[in-house]
Amino acid sequence: GTGIAKRYCAPSAARYWRAAGACYNCLESFYRKIAGDSMDSEIIFIIEEDALSGYTARALGHSIFTEAEDLEALKDSIREAVRCHFVEQDRPGIIRLHYVKDEVIAL
Secondary structure (H helix, E strand, C coil), X not given: CCHHHHHHCCCCXXXXXXXXCHHHHHHHXXXXXXXXXXXXXXXXXXXXXXXXXXXEEEECCCCCEEEECCHHHHHHHHXXXXXHHCCHHHCCCXXXXXXXXXXXXXX
């Protein structure tokens, strides 16, 4: 969930990280710390619901963005985007999806 962003970014950053983009870098740093060398063999996408398009996916550390109406179509779109972005010998073997959901609750 968004707890990762809260722990590794400034307080209340989870609210702002999508718009600001700075915390995408925080998430990337976090994943690099826990994944180590495996980051070269995998690519991580942040998945978010979007009121207009259904779902969006943004890669950490790479300029890859895609969207689709449902999750299955999004997964297909992510695979295709990764195939297009990397030459075969540099292509990561694993695609990791990190789902982010904003939720507001009453106090």
